Amino acid sequence: MRRCVQALLAVLRRYAAGRFRVDATLGWLLIAIAFSAVAPSWAAAPAAEQRAQPLHDPELERRALALGHRLRCVVCQNQSIAESNAELAHDLMNQVRAMLQAGKSEQEIVDFLVARYGEFVLFEPPFDARTLLLWVGPFALAALGLFGLWSGLRRRQQQSGVGATLDEAAKAQADALLAGDSPSKTETRVAKESS
Amino acid sequence: MLAEWGQVLLAQAIAVAALQVFFGLAGAQRGRVAWMVTARRAALAQGAVLATAFAVLIALFLRSDFSVALVAQNSSTLTPWFYQVTAAWGNHEGSMLMWAVALAGWSAAVAWRSQALTEAMRARVVGVLGLVSFGFLLFLTLTSNPFSRLVPAPEQGRDLNPLLQDPGMIIHPPLLYMGYVGTAVTFAFAIAALLSGRMDAAWSRWARPWALTAWLFLTLGIMVGSWWAYYELGWGGWWFWDPVENASFIPWLVMTAFIHSIIVTEKRGAFRAWTVLLAIAAFSLSLLGTFLVRSGVITSVHAFASDPSRGLFILGLLAVTVGVSLALFAWRAPMLAGGGAFGWFSREATLLVNNVLMSAAALAVLLGTVYPLLMDALGLGKLSVGEPYFVAVFVPLMTPAVFFMAISPFLRWKQDDWRRLSKRLVLDFVVTASAALALLAAADHVTLRAWLGLWLTLWVTWGSARLLWERLQNRAEGQSISERLSRIPGSWWGMWLAHLGVGVFIMGATLLGAFEARLDVKMAPGQVAELASYRFRFQGVEEKPGPNYTAMRGTIVVTTADGKPVAVLHPEKRNYHFSAMPMTEAAIDTTWRRDIYVSLGDPVNENEWVVMLFYKPMVLFLWLGPLLMAVGGAVAALDRRYRRQRAHLAVPAGAVGVRV
């Protein structure tokens, strides 16, 4: 037994030792790759110049921010253009502000951006054939689950007779609940009642 | 040399895990006591070995040994020592090692502390945990070795990501991993039940404290993560429905369903297959979350260095673990059918209704998270799923769940009479609903969402108060209040606290959503802005050096509208020496009623800065609610009855083999 373990360990050690050499040669390369993989993702917040230009009208600014929250910053990692500090987000946010100031409606602004950047900018996906599962799926599961629960309970009640150990009032209630069943069935249920 | 020791320890852990699997599963199958005992010892040994490996990693960070790639990438000599320690898990490799350590810790705890289980059940659980650990350790050593060397070693390291140089980051990952990994324990219990075909009331009683513990860690982990995002990211949000957040929230929802369905299983022996499925799902979704986060298939604000080989490995691990478990489920679950019956209007039924709703909500979050990926994979275009979707789907599903949550504890087991409760429920509904409306009307903010939230708050808190009152009433006459209180079992208090916590949380989220205010404003020194009856005077910005960064430190004096001092806030914009990205450090003044949250934007010109001012009411309740839930989980997990059960079920050492 113990020798087995030792042999296994030796193999693993040899394997591990092999890795060191690989790492030695690839070390810098790996870091470079890893860093280049991280770098663009953190580029979400670079220092940039053309910054937020909040509107003076607080109501308009509030609308701009509310709208900005519903629009995705395309270069960021899942941030809205109102939250992101990325330069493009600021540009688009300022574009939203400018359009609001010019009297454009929210829908017009959304359409404007979708026409240029695609549906990807919408945090609220449109309801269509493709997104049917997304929108309906959870409710369908809830409905299915409730139906399953309902039929499961019914089956159980039919099999074992729920009212048998209850007091009279509850029994009546249970019977009312099971209304529609034939009396003979009810008797069988009582007979089958288990602990 | 130390790093090589780390390697050796990892290799040892793999070997020990293999032993744990073999002796655990084969021993239980063949009924060999000695094997089963060996499996338990292996679990303890694995815990010790991995804890040592983790200590080695921390030591490497504290020594600033930049010949280790991970240390060079995530630490520096200028990094304060406590962040050198936390840097050990502030990266992919280290956090995966922590995952493995947490798993080994859980396994060791099961091996050590679960005397109530039969030896065979214990061995199976330990064996399954060993299998998970084995797969994970392979992943660690093959794709994410934390001890890899870097030649030549650089003079200085790259420092820890500034976002992670923060107290929240010290505790958030360990808590969350304890939760994630805790789901592995319930998973192991479920698999053991499928393997043995034994899943009775005793099984439920064994599994329940473990499940509750895992759940409470998940709760705390998510809460701390949310808190961290709130104060660290500088936009004042606390939940972004980001894939990484969702990855922790989905298992939480499923675990919540599990800790409720297991009650029905315990009481009635019913819906056992469903309970097992939830346990498998909770763990699978934890793994899936890891896959989503680490593989880079989904974009998230939490950018871990992603690497395709890792993603592929986790996907493989996921496919094998979950595929085999679900195949086992398909094969064995039909055996678990049966159990007692109960009526529609019973506590069991409401528990299960909530189970369905929780599962549907979990599906909603899951779909929202992976749908962009699925669409892309099917070539149907790119789209985004964000907050508007989640709110639109999540709220309608959770509203009835919270509604039933407050009713369920009043119902009798098995079968209750609707007439017994109807009058009171209707009255409560009318009172709470109109009170919510009246409160909102008084605050001049009547919206459907605010009303719904406030109504649910009142419904839950009122229900909790009444529940406690009735519980005390029902006790025998002549007992003092303290006697009555002390007779209430821990699991009841746990339920009561956790449900109250839900109400408290909803209150926080609702009032914050309804009454928060934000103002982005350009300010020159001396200028004053007003928000939510507070005055903010901008005093300017000065440079201030930190240990490994230089900060631009603003000063903003907050007063009430009539000039009474409230706080002096110092938001910062930090430039860390080793990374180009500027970091925003918000300044927050907290009272129980509200936060005043100030963060510094960018300079507009020599003189002016963009300043973001937030008024955030009731934020504290966002953290208090989950905290109550977690305390509830702890109280329930420590219920005396589980311990008494242990004494009762404890098997004489000599008789162990016979029971198999």
Next chain:
Amino acid sequence: MRWKYVVPLVVFLGLVVLFAVGFRLNPREIPSPLIGKPAPHFTLPRFVEPSATVTPAVWAGQPYLLNVWATWCVSCRQEHPMLMRLKQEGVRIIGFNYKEIRGDAGLDARKLSPEAEAQLAWQRIGAWLKTGGDPYADLVVDLTGRAAIDYGVYGTPETFFIDAKGVIRYKHIGPITPEVWQDQLRAKWLALQEGS
């Protein structure tokens, strides 16, 4: 009724397959909704003649590549020799300089007047074309990035394939490397020419 116990397994396996496929895709690449639509209008100054402005209409009649770039963009530097090669092969490339000053994280454009900004931009572009060569049949300069928004530009470099009628047929995100050109883009370019 046993089939219902198999459902979770089937659903899960389906998911795994989708993940395995989705795994090969880049979540950061966003297809342009402008494909098949006329190239959006803009009025921008020409590099060679800062005082005069042009609109995309002047390039109509023959297909061209609209290459969005800036001197601060590292990938554009990698791409540049390839653009020179394409020019040799007779590909008509129109340059679109994107936020030359404001997009450069290393500069503080706030300190500059609009005139100084333009002057500096022209200087930098001129120096770039002198050292690396000028692959562009024409070059426009979008200092504010406003026109780029109409093209849905979200990074540099990006290259639009526009046919003789001025309709966008394809958008390439990222640098044009010899491999990408050979494997994908060449065929698209040839298709544009045949269509004209």
